[in-house]
Amino acid sequence: MALDAYADASDDALLVLYGNGDPVAAELLTRRLAPRILGFAARLLGGDRAEAEDVTQEAMLRLWKIAPDWRTGEAKVSTWLFRVVSNLCTDRLRKRRTVDIDAIEEPEDDTPAAVDRMIQADRAAALQAALSSLPERQRIAVTLRHIEGETNPDIAQIMDISVEAVESLTARGKRALAQALAGQREELGYGKD
Amino acid sequence: MAKTDKNMLDDHELEAFFNAARNDTATPSDALMAAILDDAATEQAGRDASPSSLKDKSLVQGKDRRQRRGFWADLRASMGGWPALAGMATATIAGVWIGFVSPAQLEAMSGGLVLSGDYSTSAQTYVLEDFAPSYLGTDVFMEDEG
Structure with a gap:
C-alpha cells in the first residue's frame, strides 16, 4: 500500500510530494501531525477541545497552502506548524482575554x-x-x-x-x-x- | 534528597505531571481528520487547475516580465542597457558644460574659432597657409635663401 511506502519519508519530503500533487502524502502528514498540534492547541486554549479542533484545521489548511513554496531544509514542518498554532491560539486568547479556570473540568x-x-x-x-x-x-x-x-x-x-x-x-x-x-x-x- | 520547600514541587514531582500530560494524548475526531483531508484535496485540485501549478515557475514569471516591458525599456535595451546610457549621458552633460562655461583652454586651442570666434572674419584671421604651410609657404623660405 502506498502509505507504507512513504512510512519512512520525512515530513519535509511528504510536504513536497503533496505540493507536487501526490494524493497520499496529505493523509500521512495529517495522521502524523494533527494529533500533536491538536494536543498543543488544546493546552494553550485551556482545554477547549472544540476551539482546538478549529485551530488544528486552520493550521493544516495553511500548511496545504504553503506546500508549493516550501523550501526543504530551512525549517522543520512541525516547528512551522507549532508556530502557526501558537499565533492562532494567542489571537483567540486575546479575543477572550480572561481564561476561565472554572470552565476546566475538575x-x-x-x-x-x-x-x-x-x-x-x-x-x-x-x-x-x-x-x-x-x-x-x-x-x-x-x-x-x-x-x-x-x-x-x-x-x-x-x-x-x-x-x-x-x-x-x-x-x-x-x-x-x-x-x-x-x-x-x-x-x-x-x-x- | 529532602524536600526543601513545602510550597513548591521539586523537579522529580513536577516531571510526573509532565509525564501524565504527555500520556494524555489528543486523538483527532474522524470529522476533523476528514475536514483536514478535504481541505488538502481542495487545495491540491485548485492548484492543478491554475497556471501557477506549472512546475517551472521561473519560466512563467520570466515570460510575464517580458510581456510587461514597455517602450522605454525596449529602447534602453536596444542601446545596450544602462552602461551605454551612462556613457551617453556623460557626453551630453560635458557638451552642455562646455557651452555654458566656455573654458579658456578650449579657446586657446581653437584660436578663438570654436566658441567666441567671429565666424564671418575667420577667413581673415587665418590665411590658407596656416592650414597647409608646407605647400603654399615654401616660396618664403626660398626667397630668404636666395
Missing part, C-alpha cells in the same frame, strides 16, 4: 478500581489548570519544552525569540507550576509514593 473522584489511571488523569488535568494560569508566553514555552519535547533552539524559532529568552521563560514557568501544584501534592497521590 478531576473526578477516584474509585478504588483504577486509582493509578485516575491519578494520571488527575495529574494531567491539574497540570492543565495550572498551565492555564501562566502568562501566555510561559505557557507556550513550557508546553513545547516539557510536553511536546521540542528543543530550545526549535522553541526559539517557533516563538521568534532567543534561546536565552526560551530558557528564562521555561524556568519561570516551571517555577510557577511547581508552586501552583504544591497544594495538590497529597490529593494527587504523592502522599502514597
Whole structure:
C-alpha cells in the first residue's frame, strides 16, 4: 500500500510530494501531525477541545497552502506548524482575554478500581489548570519544552525569540507550576509514593 | 534528597505531571481528520487547475516580465542597457558644460574659432597657409635663401 511506502519519508519530503500533487502524502502528514498540534492547541486554549479542533484545521489548511513554496531544509514542518498554532491560539486568547479556570473540568473522584489511571488523569488535568494560569508566553514555552519535547533552539524559532529568552521563560514557568501544584501534592497521590 | 520547600514541587514531582500530560494524548475526531483531508484535496485540485501549478515557475514569471516591458525599456535595451546610457549621458552633460562655461583652454586651442570666434572674419584671421604651410609657404623660405 502506498502509505507504507512513504512510512519512512520525512515530513519535509511528504510536504513536497503533496505540493507536487501526490494524493497520499496529505493523509500521512495529517495522521502524523494533527494529533500533536491538536494536543498543543488544546493546552494553550485551556482545554477547549472544540476551539482546538478549529485551530488544528486552520493550521493544516495553511500548511496545504504553503506546500508549493516550501523550501526543504530551512525549517522543520512541525516547528512551522507549532508556530502557526501558537499565533492562532494567542489571537483567540486575546479575543477572550480572561481564561476561565472554572470552565476546566475538575478531576473526578477516584474509585478504588483504577486509582493509578485516575491519578494520571488527575495529574494531567491539574497540570492543565495550572498551565492555564501562566502568562501566555510561559505557557507556550513550557508546553513545547516539557510536553511536546521540542528543543530550545526549535522553541526559539517557533516563538521568534532567543534561546536565552526560551530558557528564562521555561524556568519561570516551571517555577510557577511547581508552586501552583504544591497544594495538590497529597490529593494527587504523592502522599502514597 | 529532602524536600526543601513545602510550597513548591521539586523537579522529580513536577516531571510526573509532565509525564501524565504527555500520556494524555489528543486523538483527532474522524470529522476533523476528514475536514483536514478535504481541505488538502481542495487545495491540491485548485492548484492543478491554475497556471501557477506549472512546475517551472521561473519560466512563467520570466515570460510575464517580458510581456510587461514597455517602450522605454525596449529602447534602453536596444542601446545596450544602462552602461551605454551612462556613457551617453556623460557626453551630453560635458557638451552642455562646455557651452555654458566656455573654458579658456578650449579657446586657446581653437584660436578663438570654436566658441567666441567671429565666424564671418575667420577667413581673415587665418590665411590658407596656416592650414597647409608646407605647400603654399615654401616660396618664403626660398626667397630668404636666395
